[in-house]
Amino acid sequence: xxxxxxxxxxxxxxxxxxxxxxxxxxxxxxxxxxxxxxxxxxxxxxxxxxxxxxxxxxxxxxxxxxxxxxxxxxxxxxxxxxxxxxxxxxxxxxxxxxxxxx
Amino acid sequence: xxxxxxxxxxxxxxxxxxxxxxxxxxxxxxxxxxxxxxxxxxxxxxxxxxxxxxxxxxxxxxxxxxxxxxxxxxxxxxxxxxxxxxxxxxxxxxxxxxxxxxxxxxxxxxxxxxxxxxxxxxxxxxxxxxxxxxxxxxxxxxxxxxxxxxxxxxxxxxxxxxxxxxxxxxxxxxxxxxxxxxxxxxxxxxxxxxxxxxxxxxxxxxxxxxxxxxxxxxxxxxxxxxx
Numbered sequence: 001x002x003x004x005x006x007x008x009x010x011x012x013x014x015x016x017x018x019x020x021x022x023x024x025x026x027x028x029x030x031x032x033x034x035x036x037x038x039x040x041x042x043x044x045x046x047x048x049x050x051x052x053x054x055x056x057x058x059x060x061x062x063x064x065x066x067x068x069x070x071x072x073x074x075x076x077x078x079x080x081x082x083x084x085x086x087x088x089x090x091x092x093x094x095x096x097x098x099x100x101x102x
Numbered sequence: 103x104x105x106x107x108x109x110x111x112x113x114x115x116x117x118x119x120x121x122x123x124x125x126x127x128x129x130x131x132x133x134x135x136x137x138x139x140x141x142x143x144x145x146x147x148x149x150x151x152x153x154x155x156x157x158x159x160x161x162x163x164x165x166x167x168x169x170x171x172x173x174x175x176x177x178x179x180x181x182x183x184x185x186x187x188x189x190x191x192x193x194x195x196x197x198x199x200x201x202x203x204x205x206x207x208x209x210x211x212x213x214x215x216x217x218x219x220x221x222x223x224x225x226x227x228x229x230x231x232x233x234x235x236x237x238x239x240x241x242x243x244x245x246x247x248x249x250x251x252x253x254x255x256x257x258x259x260x261x262x263x264x265x266x267x268x269x270x271x272x273x274x275x276x277x278x279x280x281x282x283x284x285x286x287x288x289x290x291x292x293x294x295x296x297x298x299x300x301x302x303x304x305x306x307x308x309x310x311x312x313x314x315x316x317x318x319x320x321x322x323x324x325x326x327x328x329x
Binding site: 001002003004005006007008009010012013014016017018019020021022023024025036037038039040041042043044045046047048049050051052053054055058059061064065068069072073076077081082083085086087088089090091092093094095097098 | 118119121122123125126143144147150151154155156157159160164168173174176177180181184185186187188189190191192193194195196198204205208209211213216217220261262263264265266267268269270271272273274275276277278280281285286289290291292293294295296297298301302303309310311312313314316317320
């Protein structure tokens with residue numbers, strides 16, 4: 001059962017990955033749509049980042065995680081190197097939790 | 103944008119990005135493997151997921167639902183979350199090549215690979231970046247999974263290490279360049295606000311897809327420009 005479920009999830013995910021790529025080749029995209037697609041991708045990624053920052057399940061994620069991400073986002077905005085952004089975000093969240101703020 | 107370099111091989115900034123993201127993926131993959139073991143799932147489950155599914159968000163979502171004994175919900179929510187790969191694939195097209203390269207390359211398409219690829223303008227650099235990031239992520243994600251399974255519950259408390267903050271911060275760092283375009287920024291922020299707002303009421307996976315509603319803001323923008 002577990003095996004079949006993972007297989008279906010894997011095949012479905014691969015089909016969507018390849019499907020998007022093949023659709024792009026079969027369809028001639030208008031310039032408007034060509035501009036739209038990267039925007040759609042940016043919206044999905046931003047929403048993934050936003051929900052992963054602020055929400056835990058269906059509730060609010062607390063303080064430590066959003067604070068860590070905020071520090072990381074600020075550093076990214078100031079064009080800090082990628083690795084600094086990631087480590088700073090994790091460190092701030094970890095230190096806040098160590099201090100009892102969650 | 104980075105220095106343009108058309109010589110063979112990768113420039114230093116690309117390799118540094120790849121190393122940084124590999125380190126992050128090993129850590130997050132290790133958390134995934136350890137959490138799967140902590141949930142009491144057999145060891146082959148995280149391995150099969152990391153190779154066959156290879157999508158971090160969907161994998162975390164799915165093991166939670168597997169552990170809760172609901173494989174149908176796991177498949178449904180996982181596929182819903184991964185539906186974003188359709189517009190991703192349409193955005194990057196056959197950047198990875200054609201024939202077997204496309205068949206194999208499509209499998210390593212992830213959020214991070216797409217973000218890194220779209221950040222490049224030159225087609226040659228795009229292809230190189232896609233494969234560099236795709237192979238790096240696939241390798242490090244699976245190495246991390248192995249590490250996590252071996253360490254078992256030792257890395258189970260990934261929140262104490264702040265790793266839950268590392269994932270969104272990495273995504274934000276990746277999308278920031280595209281957010282410097284005003285219309286994209288409005289679309290992305292509106293979509294994010296919608297997704298966060300509907301998270302408490304919609305099943306997992308759907309809220310992120312609702313972010314596409316942010317594209318509706320373009321109707322106003324488009325009219326303003328053409329009028």
